[in-house]
Amino acid sequence: MxxxxxxxxxxxxxxxxxxxxxxxxxxxxxxxxxxxxxxxxASGQTQVLSVVPGSTTAMIEQAIRKxxxxxxxxxxxxIKAQAELAAQAAITEAANQAFFKEMx
Numbered sequence: 001m002x003x004x005x006x007x008x009x010x011x012x013x014x015x016x017x018x019x020x021x022x023x024x025x026x027x028x029x030x031x032x033x034x035x036x037x038x039x040x041x042a043s044g045q046t047q048v049l050s051v052v053p054g055s056t057t058a059m060i061e062q063a064i065r066k067x068x069x070x071x072x073x074x075x076x077x078x079i080k081a082q083a084e085l086a087a088q089a090a091i092t093e094a095a096n097q098a099f100f101k102e103m104x
Contacts, residue, residue, distance in 0.1 A: 001061075004068040008033075019048050033060050 019036075035052040052059075 001064060001068055004064055004071065007071075008064070008067075017048060035059060035063060 035055040036048050037050050037052055038046040038048045040046055
């Protein structure tokens with residue numbers, strides 16, 4: 001959780017989007033984190049529609065936990081893919097070695 005919070009702090013330098021407070025149906029009253037609701041478009045973009053009114057600290061913490069879990073899942077998928085590539089490379093190398101040994 002602490003690492004994801006730090007990632008979010010770092011993301012402040014390069015936010016995904018800036019939405020004027022006046023453009024939201026329920027603007028947030030503080031500079032703290034808030035939850036936004038958006039609509040995914042077929043183009044792959046997301047329309048930010050509004051602040052979620054009455055977002056609680058618990059809701060925000062849950063969202064951060066979900067971000068952390070998704071990041072861990074992506075790391076696990078990457079590690080698994082790398083392991084599969086390494087295993088395939090080892091099999092190919094072993095097959096090549098066997099072929100050349102047979103040829104000799």
